[in-house]
Amino acid sequence: MSLLVVGVNHRTAPIEIREKICFGKADARQALRDLRESGAASEAVMLSTCNRTEIYVVDRDDESIAPVRDLLSSRLGEDVSAYTYVHRDRDAVRHLYSVSSGIDSMILGEAQIHGQVRDAWEDSREESGAALNRLFQSSLLVGSRVREETGIGRGAASVSSAAVQLSKKIFGSLSGRRAMVLGAGDVAAIALECLRKEGVRVAIVANRTYERAQALAVEHQAVAMHYDECWTNLHSVDILLCSTASPRTIVEIGHVAPALEARGDRPLCILDIALPRDVEANVGELDNVFLYDLDDLKAAAAANLERRSEDVPAAEKIVGSEVDKYWQWLSGLAAVPVVTEFRAHMDRLRADELASALRKIGGLNEQQAEGIEHFSRALMNKFLHEPSVRLKSAAANGRGLGVIDVARYLFAMDGETKKEKDGEG
Amino acid sequence: MMVIAQFAAITFYIAAAGLAAMPFARRVKAPVKAVILVLAGGVLSHGIGLVSLALESGSGSLTGLGPALSFAGFVLAVALLLVEVFAREVSLTLIAAPLAALVTIAGNITGLHPFLDPQGTQAFWLVSHIVLSFVGMAAYATAAAAGTMYLIARHELKSARFGAIYRFFPPLDTLDRVNHVASVAGFLGLTTGLALAGAYSITYHKIVVPQLVWGLGAWVCIGALALGRLLRGWQARRAAIVSTLTFASVMAVYIVFRVVAFNRGQFL
Numbered sequence: 104m105s106l107l108v109v110g111v112n113h114r115t116a117p118i119e120i121r122e123k124i125c126f127g128k129a130d131a132r133q134a135l136r137d138l139r140e141s142g143a144a145s146e147a148v149m150l151s152t153c154n155r156t157e158i159y160v161v162d163r164d165d166e167s168i169a170p171v172r173d174l175l176s177s178r179l180g181e182d183v184s185a186y187t188y189v190h191r192d193r194d195a196v197r198h199l200y201s202v203s204s205g206i207d208s209m210i211l212g213e214a215q216i217h218g219q220v221r222d223a224w225e226d227s228r229e230e231s232g233a234a235l236n237r238l239f240q241s242s243l244l245v246g247s248r249v250r251e252e253t254g255i256g257r258g259a260a261s262v263s264s265a266a267v268q269l270s271k272k273i274f275g276s277l278s279g280r281r282a283m284v285l286g287a288g289d290v291a292a293i294a295l296e297c298l299r300k301e302g303v304r305v306a307i308v309a310n311r312t313y314e315r316a317q318a319l320a321v322e323h324q325a326v327a328m329h330y331d332e333c334w335t336n337l338h339s340v341d342i343l344l345c346s347t348a349s350p351r352t353i354v355e356i357g358h359v360a361p362a363l364e365a366r367g368d369r370p371l372c373i374l375d376i377a378l379p380r381d382v383e384a385n386v387g388e389l390d391n392v393f394l395y396d397l398d399d400l401k402a403a404a405a406a407n408l409e410r411r412s413e414d415v416p417a418a419e420k421i422v423g424s425e426v427d428k429y430w431q432w433l434s435g436l437a438a439v440p441v442v443t444e445f446r447a448h449m450d451r452l453r454a455d456e457l458a459s460a461l462r463k464i465g466g467l468n469e470q471q472a473e474g475i476e477h478f479s480r481a482l483m484n485k486f487l488h489e490p491s492v493r494l495k496s497a498a499a500n501g502r503g504l505g506v507i508d509v510a511r512y513l514f515a516m517d518g519e520t521k522k523e524k525d526g527e528g
Numbered sequence: 529m530m531v532i533a534q535f536a537a538i539t540f541y542i543a544a545a546g547l548a549a550m551p552f553a554r555r556v557k558a559p560v561k562a563v564i565l566v567l568a569g570g571v572l573s574h575g576i577g578l579v580s581l582a583l584e585s586g587s588g589s590l591t592g593l594g595p596a597l598s599f600a601g602f603v604l605a606v607a608l609l610l611v612e613v614f615a616r617e618v619s620l621t622l623i624a625a626p627l628a629a630l631v632t633i634a635g636n637i638t639g640l641h642p643f644l645d646p647q648g649t650q651a652f653w654l655v656s657h658i659v660l661s662f663v664g665m666a667a668y669a670t671a672a673a674a675g676t677m678y679l680i681a682r683h684e685l686k687s688a689r690f691g692a693i694y695r696f697f698p699p700l701d702t703l704d705r706v707n708h709v710a711s712v713a714g715f716l717g718l719t720t721g722l723a724l725a726g727a728y729s730i731t732y733h734k735i736v737v738p739q740l741v742w743g744l745g746a747w748v749c750i751g752a753l754a755l756g757r758l759l760r761g762w763q764a765r766r767a768a769i770v771s772t773l774t775f776a777s778v779m780a781v782y783i784v785f786r787v788v789a790f791n792r793g794q795f796l
Binding site for chain 1: 681685686688690691694695698699700701702761762763764765766767
């Protein structure tokens with residue numbers, strides 16, 4: 104038994120390739136079913152996100168790489184080999200644990216992947232089995248442990264979350280705070296969504312064209328207005344989010360200063376995520392104005408990412424110890440059928456030899472024959488006791504797979520397996 | 529017993545500040561529960577020390593300079609503990625706990641000997657005045673500490689610097705609220721403390737001019753802060769500046785008065 108992962112990710116393939124290989128839920132299930140039915144894998148799980156498509160399989164004979172690559176190639180429409188990576192056994196386990204912990208993510212420590220790993224496992228449940236179920240279950244626990252015990256997931260790592268974090272540093276809780284947004288484009292909508300999740304109330308949407316402002320305002324139950332009208336309402340909001348496509352600044356000191364007077368000493372947070380900037384730089388010099396442009400937000404996110412990267416060694420240490428635990432379990436799992444098979448093999452030999460001996464001796468009554476059979480069983484059990492115990496013990500100590508291979512070889516069980524397979528056709 | 533308890537309290541205060549400073553040395557969150565527990569240990573030890581002092585010296589035990597300073601440290605630590613328990617925010621410990629330790633150390637160096645030995649109603653009156661005045665001053669110190677932290681954090685945020693202060697200081701709004709509550713509490717404490725002092729002075733014909741000047745000066749300062757906040761809507765930067773500057777001035781005047789004071793064994 105061997106674990107294998109074949110995949111492409113943001114490091115090995117550009118987005119044009121990744122988006123072609125990406126699988127939907129139904130397609131993934133069908134692909135995994137085909138893979139199992141073809142005999143290429145006994146268990147399979149697919150993790151497919153915008154940054155990676157990975158297929159985890161359990162195979163018996165180390166021959167699953169080609170079918171899995173073929174599967175990805177057929178999805179891409181060309182040979183995928185140049186973009187793929189392959190990890191086996193412990194490395195495969197380590198890889199999944201790194202993925203679920205966010206160590207392998209494009210944005211280091213991002214939390215979304217944890218849920219995606221869980222979804223991938225649940226969606227592939229029908230094609231999964233004991234080894235992969237345990238692997239994915241443990242990977243979720245490892246991901247949680249890494250996030251709890253290290254700082255790899257701390258701090259905002261994207262511009263939108265950095266904007267939220269900065270606002271929180273000024274206002275504490277954002278619940279009930281009021282926001283005005285200038286511009287009604289997609290970027291504004293995304294940033295607003297982040298603020299809204301924190302409880303910010305979008306009060307005013309202002310835009311050059313009233314209709315576009317109206318569309319976004321309806322979505323957030325806000326008031327739509329034109330730029331010219333919004334300045335008189337600036338005093339009533341705590342956060343001003345600027346994201347217009349204007350080629351020149353539209354928020355000037357003359358707009359903000361009167362609003363500040365009306366606000367008393369209450370701070371005003373201005374998030375200028377437009378490029379070119381919407382807000383005059385000298386607005387930031389006003390008392391109680393906290394002005395952040397795109398560069399500031401990126402710097403805040405970068406500072407967090409830098410700090411996250413310092414926690415990678417601690418995260419990898421946790422991953423390493425958990426890989427050992429899983430591997431120990433898997434080795435134990437692999438030992439059970441071998442021990443069973445080993446004893447069955449020996450019992451067949453014993454029965455054959457006993458029958459032959461009884462034929463040669465001849466003339467034994469039932470009681471005597473039973474006595475000899477009992478003796479043969481007792482002798483076999485004595486002989487097999489120590490090897491069985493040691494095989495299980497080696498498995499429990501994490502050395503099971505190597506010892507199992509030796510046992511299979513010594514007692515010709517590998518040959519038997521091969522023959523049985525050939526016989527099944 | 530009294531000295532051991534005071535020493536233990538100082539150790540606890542310094543340990544609490546050390547724990548609160550952990551995020552600056554290693555990238556870990558400040559252990560809120562541990563800081564609160566250690567600080568509570570300090571308050572408990574300090575309380576035991578002050579009770580021992582009262583038992584040894586009689587009811588007027590807070591009247592000397594040493595006991596008064598030690599009591600000031602105790603009240604500051606209690607105020608800090610309350611803020612931490614309710615706000616679950618321990619960064620204020622960075623400033624207030626060393627201040628409490630410093631004041632307690634000063635009290636112990638000066639010597640824990642009572643200056644006066646009033647009895648009966650006079651003693652109760654005097655001790656009530658001292659307790660309430662120090663509650664007011666401790667709250668004032670808390671407001672000033674929050675104000676100072678506000679100004680530091682604000683500077684970092686305005687300059688878009690995202691270092692340790694950005695990460696581990698509480699939000700500006702939290703610091704502003706601590707400043708607000710502490711300045712109002714300080715004003716109430718100092719007002720009652722001074723009212724009792726005035727009544728005591730008139731009743732027993734004991735007026736100490738430096739005390740009167742300094743006490744009234746401190747009361748005017750915290751009064752301006754509290755009333756500015758309540759009536760004029762001062763908050764944020766303005767309140768932080770006023771609390772920091774006025775408290776620093778009050779402390780500076782105290783030091784000047786101490787240098788030229790006639791009653792060397794007394795608080796002033």
